[in-house]
Amino acid sequence: MKPLIVLLSVFLLSMIVLYLLKGYLNYLLAGRIAMAVMLFFTAIAHVKFSEGMTAMIPDVFRFKTAIVYFTGVLEILFAVGILLPRYQALAGWLCIAFLILILPANINAAYHHLDYQTGEANGNGLKYLWFRIPLQFLFISWIYYFVIAKAGL
Secondary structure (H helix, E strand, O other): OHHHHHHHHHHHHHHHHHHHHHOOOOHHHHHHHHHHHHHHHHHHHHHHOHHHHHHHOOOOOOOHHHHHHHHHHHHHHHHHHHHOOOOHHHHHHHHHHHHHHHHHHHHHHHHOOOOOOOOOOOOOHHHHHHHHHHHHHHHHHHHHHHHHHOOOO
């Protein structure tokens, strides 16, 4: 829920600031800024809640803590990339692939009732997926619309 709140509030704030600075609405830039800030926000969570996020990764993977930190770094790189016109298409497509690839970790966490902040088995469980899976598709659609398609890439 927090990433969605960050995405939408930064989008609105960016629209206002860009309008005040430029005198017109630039929703494409505001959309990219909002996604970049949201990605930075979630990257911080990879450090702050690394223990809980490590528990989300299925047991078939080794080096879970390294994966958590690595994916946090990837999110920062995607955030920077979607703000740079030269790299925004590549960053957008890679970020979409990333969001698809991490969905199993979210499903695993919900199945095992994991709280991503603590790693404890007291999370929301499978009902969380009714929110998380559509949210993942919203993020993917947002990136496609604001970063790739409407930018002519």
